[in-house]
Amino acid sequence: TTARHRALDRIRRDRNLEAKKATLKFLAEPFEEPDRDFDDEIEDDRLCLIFTCCHPALALEARVALTLRALGGLTTPEIARAFLVPEPTMAQRLVRAKRKIRDAGIPYKVPAGHVLPERVDGVLKVLYLIFNEGYLSASGDVAQRSDLQLEAIHLTRVLVELMPDEPEVLGLLALMLFHHARRDARTGSDGSLVLLEDQDRSLWRRDEIDEAEGVLARALRLKRSGPNQIQAAIASLHATATAPEDTDWKQIEALYGALESLWPTPVVRLNRAVAVAMAEGPEAGLEMIATVADELDGYHLMHAARADLLRRLERWSEAARAYETALGLTANETERSFLEARLVEVKDNDA
Template sequence: MSATGTVEEAVAAAFREEWGQVVATLIRVTGDWDLAEECAQDAFAQALDRWRRDGVPRRPGAWLTTTARNRALDVLRREQVGAAKLREAAVLARDEGPYDPDHEDDSGVEDDRLRLIFTCCHPALPIEARVALTLRTLAGLTTPEIARAFLVAEPTMAQRLVRAKRKIRNAGIPYRVPPAHLLPERTTGVLGVVYLLFNEGYAATSGADLLRTNLCAEAIRLARLLARLMPDEPEVLGLLALLLLHDARQETRVDAAGELVTLEDQDRTAWDRAEIDEGTALLETALRRGRPGPYQIQAAIAACHTNAVTAEETDWADIAALYRELERYVPSPVVRLNRAVAVAMAEGMEAGLVLLAELEQERELAGYHLLPATRADLLRRSGHTAEAAQAYGRALELVENEAERRFLEKRLAECRSA
């Protein structure tokens, strides 16, 4: 492999692993969200040139943060605006010296990324804006990726992000974890951010790979921090349990060639039993609190899968009932789509297809590739291969992830040859 290729891979890896930390630190230093993102992008661009010349640094994150911070301070000096902000930033920079990941402020929380989440999840912001803004700044997701995650148009999401940043700036929302008595009003938004962060890592909306393991690891790390911060909040424990139970299957979701492997075909002996045991124990602890919620219910669904020794032993009737309960908390068409699958597996394919037909008529999931993909799978299982092929074709028109595309193409070919 060429040196150029090696450096490009190093920069790409640094972006996946360090973007959130770099931006979070710059926001703390400058207080300017747009400037933080701009200077972070500039630092990554500089890395391509400098690392080719000087080699990849031992601590890429520290190099990127220092470079971006210096760039931000230069911009503030050149523009000669916000003298008070510049003085404050200069003091922070001088006090910090080289980048220190263990920097602590008076919030008592030693993590810029966690402070960033709580800032984004201020109750003054709409819930959708809270989640979207954090995915943009913390995870480095693009506006199109976030729009797809929310099933909205890209211009709509772009405006949502602009308004959220403006609201934080104009309202003077502080960059910190709030005191204990204010934590409950932020909890829903914070948990939503961590959940969607994990989901983007677990099933990337676009790109060549199905998995973005760094995002999964970051979500679990943040969930553990939240569990330490709010140990008596059952939904926090439920979320951590949910992430661990899903993550336990991560290594088996693609084969050695990077091809998608369905849940029923995964090697259950290769699942991470330690994560399953920890997730199950956390779920039991959460449920004993007697305050059920959507993350606990989803964790219970995941536990039904991970604790089944074989695919045939999966308790689909219990899963269908749990999805019905989840609808009470999250009346989402995606939840109904998942319930349709569980009903099909518990009661027969026709019962599931009836529920899918209702979703198709409502058209809330008109651009969501998993709706026709699910219909295709149920038709395939019931022997209607010609209709299944048509549905697979529709799913292929909508899918963005290349691993999922290859899987759907394989299924389509099987139906056409049947």
């Protein structure tokens, strides 16, 4: 729109000197102390910094680390602990990333209009990865890391402030809020994983769900649909169901179909298969999972989903083999405990 282009022109106009100064400062600073005082920074520089940290020329792990360090204000030891790597390794990762920015001449600026949508998508991918690592840690002995979830939400709020008319930015914030609202119900008192259908919904944070609904509505009013908005709409259907049996699985299945048309990945198809299973029965879900089983053979959640559907069909020995495969592919101790309990259950039934 004309207004959007004017806003972007305003962001870029007359900032060359400030951008150069900020670039030199960013590259020269050793990151000794966290700085979370965003209010003292001009919006233009914050936006430039986001796009610099998330530049596609940098390795994905470097983008995540730089974003948490420069924008999130986390210390190097905090980031190292978050991703379970030694502190010297993380320090070197940050040093190499900053050197790459300098040596490759990565510009400290908002991308031009014709590449902006693609670059925004890249930023959102980094923020989503940070949130997702907090939502379900890939390894370690806890199911979720609230600190990483909050950091991702904080950074996404910053991006919403700077780009208030980007519907996919709003969609990602809504998606994060819907998921984060369920944090207290996702683990039991002993730290064990609790599936969505078994969660105590009275523990869900209604204030965050209400905020997420408002953010999603704001995104949808902009009438430029995208994957984050569709995923947020799916999360909304889960969040507003008063009981598991009230979940509108037909609508969720339809939304996953729409998501797959925009984002045709095997993981999306797996999620759609689970929705199909809930709407039409486990057999239908298994048939759809079979279409991506080869592509997702190294993905533990595919085997876990398949095992669950086989369990529902009382095909105990097949379910046991699928649970065993899933166990061999995950390093998260909380997930492993859940899968081991299910494995014992199906083996007992098989006996």
